[in-house]
Amino acid sequence: MTKMSTDLYDILLQKLDIRAIAAMAANGIIGNNNSIPWNIPEEMAFFRRMTQNASVLMGRKTFESIGHPLPNRQNIVMTKDAAWHCDTAIAIQKLDQLLELAIEGPIWVCGGAMVYEMLFPACRELYLSTVFGKFDGDTKMPSFGDIFVINKTILTCPTFKVDHYVTRRHANIEKKPLSL
């Protein structure tokens, strides 16, 4: 992380309530061929419940793989393509644009791997579903052990569990003045 990006992550951590939500298999796989390699309605329901009426931030590939904006949520899409446009989503090219959007309430980072990796340092929390079993896939969860520490398991179902993680960085930056 460069000095400048560390400062930006600190500002995002302080000023916005950014959280990550993800589901991965026991072998770390989160995607295959631009889709999710399992279909677990209870896990999808958990995702819907957590993100309902809030903002969701995702990579352009994930957004296009879903095929439509997530309903009842403000959809924000990261793309390097300044010409990319969708009537029902906000496109951003740089993270600092999040500060200009005047978003109230949490922003849920919901993948894929590129966007998780980029946004994890700006997230206060991670809600991670672990799907029991190994899956074939082409997209893996980026490493997050240096960024988050586990708080507790909040849900256990027959096919998956959900662990709640908190950022290791938050306690330090909270002590800094808000005018950063």
Ligand SMILES: NC(=O)c1ccc[n+]([C@@H]2O[C@H](COP(=O)([O-])OP(=O)(O)OC[C@H]3O[C@@H](n4cnc5c(N)ncnc54)[C@H](OP(=O)(O)O)[C@@H]3O)[C@@H](O)[C@H]2O)c1
């Ligand atoms: N299991 C889960 O919880 C979960 C959740 C979400 C997605 N997934 C899966 O993950 C896979 C997709 O993940 P992915 O990593 O390939 O793609 P992704 O993160 O969804 O999207 C990647 C795109 O984001 C944009 N982007 C990346 N870095 C950027 C930056 N620094 N600045 C601006 N834009 C940037 C680029 O869009 P442009 O190319 O337009 O510039 C890039 O191609 C799929 O298989 C999907 O189903 C799984």
